[in-house]
Amino acid sequence: MSTLQSYGWNAHFMHHFETNTHQNLEAARVLSIQGFKHLLITAEGNLDALLAGSLINSREPESLPKTGDWVLVKRYDEEGIIIDILPRINELSRKMPGSQSTRQVLAANVDAALIVQGLDRDFNLMRLQRYLQQIAQCYIRPIVVLNKTDLVPDPENYRLRVAELGYDCPVILTSALDEAQQSAWTNHHLLPGHTYILLGSSGVGKSTLVNSLLGHDLQETGATSSANSKGKHTTTTRQLVQLPNGSMIIDVPGMREFGLTSEDGDEGIHHPMIDALAPQCRFGDCTHQHEPGCAVVNAVENGDLPEIVYRSYQKLLREQNHFQASEADKRRMGKQFGKIAKQVSKHRKDRKY
């Protein structure tokens, strides 16, 4: 297998690579980004690269290369210039922390997301459901990892509570401090050539888990560019690393928020049981709140649908509506500003100043 294939190169990227009109460009994957410097993996190994000015000028920030992107790069001596990005299979986004309606892309071309919660203080089913919803919206498969099992007397009880939510996803119990525990689940869930991303609040043990999976400390041995081989450590900011079994993992350190976004064409909040019940509601446009004959509310009352799933559904729906409303406001403001700017420019022209 070639280096690129081992990093997830497939027919989708090959197709777009072959149809590109540029000459003498190599394909490469973005392993990490630090300021302007992009660390890439190419067929010949690591390469540091910068973005072409034309790329920066022609793209919105969220469509500039992110960790996990496949790019077209031109090599100049020991450095590369990224000329273009191959179309993404998917992108993992969240609401930009602190903003009302700005989307931030965390990584691109991800097969599955590992949602990590610590069983000490971090275990929270409402937060877990927010992650599950946002990840599903991004067309990414979720895997729930409940870490720090060594700190609670009955870890299985936590696994059951997640299973009772009714989502269709694996739930893994582990302690990242114990390296030996990792092979049992990773062999089954982390496949060679596939890309995984670790998500979860700060302190849940994501970096400890990566180190445990790697069998050594990423901080100490961080990837370096073999092209300039200065041996300098890279920090672990959204770094894609290959695990011994050939799978790849991206750690997103220091996450405080994971806000919901909304895309044009998104159809609200999804849960397998609510989706199955909704067609049985008396009204086709039932919001599952106060309407008579609501099958969802009935299921909560009968104990068939967990109340926490229902509460999460309503909360996430409000959040999504808020994102959409703020985005619409922003667009309107943008248009108004555009109009005013045009008027000012016309006024200046008319008056010749």
Ligand SMILES: Nc1nc2c(ncn2[C@@H]2O[C@H](COP(=O)(O)OP(=O)(O)OP(=O)(O)O)[C@@H](O)[C@H]2O)c(=O)[nH]1
């Ligand atoms: N007892 C116990 N402690 C753990 C476990 N996993 C991680 N820790 C500890 O939890 C603390 C936080 O772990 P990190 O790996 O830094 O957490 P993180 O999720 O990477 O945090 P950020 O980098 O801030 O996002 C460290 O002191 C770890 O040693 C575990 O399974 N059991």
Ligand SMILES: [Zn+2]
């Ligand atoms: Zn209903």
